[in-house]
Amino acid sequence: MTQVGEGQEAEETAPPVMTFGAPTAGELLAERYELVEHINNDSAGRLVWRGVDVVLRRPVAVVLRYPGGDSATEMLQAAVAASRVIHPNLVGVYDAIDEADRAYVVREWVDGQSLRELVTADGPLDPARATTIGNAVASALAAVHATGMVHGNVHPGTVMISDDGRVVLADARTDGDDSQENDVRAVGGLLYYALTGHWPHGEAPLRGATAGHGRAAIPDAVRDASGAIAAPRQVRAGVPAYLDDLTMDLLDTEIAPPSSDVLSAELSRLDVPADDHYLEPTGPLRFTAEPGEEPSPLAASGGRKVALGIAGLLAVALVGLLVGISVLSGDDKKGPGTGQAGSPSSSAPATDGSTPAAAPARKLNIADVRIIDPDSRDRAEVRNAEKVMDGDEDKGWETQTYNAANFSNFKRGMGVWIDLGAPHNVKSVQAVLSATGVTAQLLTGTQEFPPTSAGDKDLVASYLKTPIGQPYEKHDGTKMIFDGFDPEQKYQYLLFWITELPKKDSGSGYKVGVQEITVTGS
Incomplete structure (x- = not known):
């Protein structure tokens, strides 16, 4: 397999075979795209092939519908629309061709695996990596939405992670059944899936997933007797509260979601290395803020997060006050430089001119x-x-x-x-x-x-x-x-x-x- 974006030499020893109808290995489409290997068929009836652009000498993915005709119209329209949006987190679309008997879309070949494959193989992701993937998808959606279009097909099967770590979103749809709001809520579903390994949307089908990659292949979310899903922190330990809240807010239909650009900005703020402890977990932005309105510090942290944050600060302050009182009240019972009466203090400064002890490993x-x-x-x-x-x-x-x-x-x-x-x-x-x-x-x-x-x-x-x-x-x-x-x-x-x-x-x-x-x- 080659790296994403790198060229691949076409096989020049055998002449291309021209046929019509069902595709065959070695066939040359549009006098340019050689079919190399059949990868799979997706649930929408499309055939996915790995191919080579023999003109530019680069690997491509060929998504082909056979037979074509009216059934291929939506696929071609979606490809034409997607080709107008250039973004590093969107799969590049190179060509869309209708031959009546069949139709096909030629797009960027991504060496890697889907989010569904990654989580299935390795289990839930760590919060930092889940945030990075969510950030990339939200950024891609922001670019799509800026043109007035809808992606309409965001799920673990269409989010690809390349071997070099790039995250890309593929296979947009234009059938009119979705909205930009649903795209944004789908990011919440991706975060939930990445953090827990479960899909939170119940019986909702994952359209366009490749064969074996559909809804039946992903475990449903853990639910209570009323059907409400468990929060990520209830499913596994180690999920930060602010990421848990953001995910659940995106999935809550009673809370208006932010626009994709606002969500992208928020996830970008949270997308930092896991050991950067200076990040303040203030929770997601207030989704109901009007454009240009600066959320207040309390509103920005969300209602259910404010009480916990204030309680935590008060607890820290109280502990500090008690420690201070204890130290002051014990001064008359301790000698200088002692931690307890008559015992040396390990934190006392050196008074003999010696070098302070090195910090413990x-x-x-x-x-x-x-x-x-x-x-x-x-x-x-x-x-x-x-x-x-x-x-x-x-x-x-x-x-x-x-x-x-x-x-x-x-x-x-x-x-x-x-x-x-x-x-x-x-x-x-x-x-x-x-x-x-x-x-x-x-x-x-x-x-x-x-x-x-x-x-x-x-x-x-x-x-x-x-x-x-x-x-x-x-x-x-x-x-x-x-x-x-x-x-x-x-x-x-x-x-x-x-x-x-x-x-x-x-x-x-x-x-x-x-x-x-x-x-x-x-």
């Missing part, structure tokens, strides 16, 4: 993680990097199976790149592996590079200049601990670089999994 937050694969063209192994930092050693990222311990003649290694979000004093890095016999080392660098093959090549070349400690050679354990850090230096970017794989238990091939990486420091 703690587990550091990992802001971003990425698989580095500089020598592969298909980029198939760069997925699931987040599993090395999810706290679960039973799940991790793993390489493919190779015929040699050193990967292959053209591949020098693979690695896990870590961004701590900001420079830190680092004490150690621990990598938990799925097997013994791995050769690996830890590297560091001072900058990040684009998530492409070329970017990975530049990253490895730069980071190999600065190893941390000694490498492990065919390590006889499943844990590697690197602690050769300079205490006077701060580090933000690290690379766990694997150059030799262990043999599989089955004895056929070589591979390894990186189950968890933990960084400690201050």
